[in-house]
Amino acid sequence: MEVELLKKLVSTPSHFGExxxxxxxxxxxxxxxxxxxxxxxxxxxxxxxxxxxGVKNTVVLxxxxxxxxxxxxxxxxxxxxxxxxxxxGLGSADMKGGLAALMxxxxxxxxxxxxxxxxxxxxxxxxxxxxxxxxxxLIKSKKLEKADVVLVGEPTNEKLMLGARxxxxxxxxxxxxxxxxxxxxxxxxxxxxxxxxxxxxxxAKLKKHRKLGKGSFCTLEIxxxxxxxxxxEYAKAIVDRHTVVGEDWEFVRETLEKLAxxxxxxxxxxxxKFKRPTPEMLPYYVKENLKVVKIFKRxxxxxxxxxxxxxxxxxxxxxxxxxxxxxxxxxxxxPIGGNWHSADEWVSISSVKRVKEIYRDFLKAxx
Numbered sequence: 062m063e064v065e066l067l068k069k070l071v072s073t074p075s076h077f078g079e080x081x082x083x084x085x086x087x088x089x090x091x092x093x094x095x096x097x098x099x100x101x102x103x104x105x106x107x108x109x110x111x112x113x114x115g116v117k118n119t120v121v122l123x124x125x126x127x128x129x130x131x132x133x134x135x136x137x138x139x140x141x142x143x144x145x146x147x148x149x150g151l152g153s154a155d156m157k158g159g160l161a162a163l164m165x166x167x168x169x170x171x172x173x174x175x176x177x178x179x180x181x182x183x184x185x186x187x188x189x190x191x192x193x194x195x196x197x198x199l200i201k202s203k204k205l206e207k208a209d210v211v212l213v214g215e216p217t218n219e220k221l222m223l224g225a226r227x228x229x230x231x232x233x234x235x236x237x238x239x240x241x242x243x244x245x246x247x248x249x250x251x252x253x254x255x256x257x258x259x260x261x262x263x264x265a266k267l268k269k270h271r272k273l274g275k276g277s278f279c280t281l282e283i284x285x286x287x288x289x290x291x292x293x294e295y296a297k298a299i300v301d302r303h304t305v306v307g308e309d310w311e312f313v314r315e316t317l318e319k320l321a322x323x324x325x326x327x328x329x330x331x332x333x334k335f336k337r338p339t340p341e342m343l344p345y346y347v348k349e350n351l352k353v354v355k356i357f358k359r360x361x362x363x364x365x366x367x368x369x370x371x372x373x374x375x376x377x378x379x380x381x382x383x384x385x386x387x388x389x390x391x392x393x394x395x396p397i398g399g400n401w402h403s404a405d406e407w408v409s410i411s412s413v414k415r416v417k418e419i420y421r422d423f424l425k426a427x428x
Contacts, residue, residue, distance in 0.1 A: 154398025
């Protein structure tokens with residue numbers, strides 16, 4: 062079932078902001094198995110939510126429906142092509158392979174009696190590749206408040222991800238002093254002063270977390286322009302700042318201010334968060350001694366004969382929202398694949414099948 066689902070999902074274009082068709086397909090697929098509802102996300106189609114009643118734990122199964130745009134350089138059919146164990150296609154790895162496994166296991170679990178399964182809430186969301194509007198709508202609606210654990214099917218190459226760094230996008234504005242460019246000593250060059258800060262970001266203080274590692278800086282954009290033959294009086298930069306637990310906005314802002322002081326930056330700086338329509342992605346991690354984690358590890362070993370490798374995400378996704386704003390243990394586990402967000406993206410067919418089986422046995426073990 063999961064391979065046929067994968068074919069259908071990949072053959073349905075679903076760039077973020079254009080998820081209506083795939084949302085309708087997932088809804089129609091789930092309706093024979095459970096109570097299904099849709100949740101409109103303005104301008105982005107609808108989330109799909111399906112409920113199965115069971116006993117004991119409540120598990121949220123989560124996957125996103127959207128993809129990035131089609132890049133140049135494809136040599137395979139971006140709407141689905143099989144070669145050996147590889148299924149090529151846009152979004153095949155990120156994350157229609159995982160989504161197919163989640164949909165398939167939901168259908169299988171629906172055939173069990175209530176006493177043989179936990180309570181399950183299946184969620185397929187929009188806009189993960191944008192600003193996570195879909196997941197944020199889910200959390201705001203309080204439909205997941207009774208959840209005990211969240212299982213996200215993002216591609217992890219069959220590793221168990223138990224946390225991820227967070228992220229702030231920072232806007233730094235520099236205000237200098239205009240003067241004739243032939244006499245630069247009479248002005249303050251905003252571009253040059255801001256560049257000093259950006260060139261020394263590696264000197265800013267970073268905290269280290271025992272699981273998530275260290276945070277990081279990366280300048281994404283810088284702009285500035287002179288008014289004719291003048292010293293530029295304004296410049297602006299956009300800086301990526303990935304964070305670990307313990308690095309909140311105040312810490313991030315203050316470390317930049319202190320760095321500017323140390324560098325004796327002459328321009329006046331305004332440091333603020335880049336505005337986004339949803340809250341910032343905060344870092345999180347899940348303790349390995351939690352019962353649900355131990356159960357997952359046991360199931361993986363029973364299925365594969367080896368211990369699952371535990372990993373932690375370097376970047377962000379909807380899982381950050383589940384792990385922080387929802388505040389539930391969030392496990393991320395998905396199939397093997399490659400070339401995410403680039404040409405000839407692929408997912409392993411055998412891995413999609415194996416992941417589905419691990420999902421199934423994990424759900425049954427929670428009863």
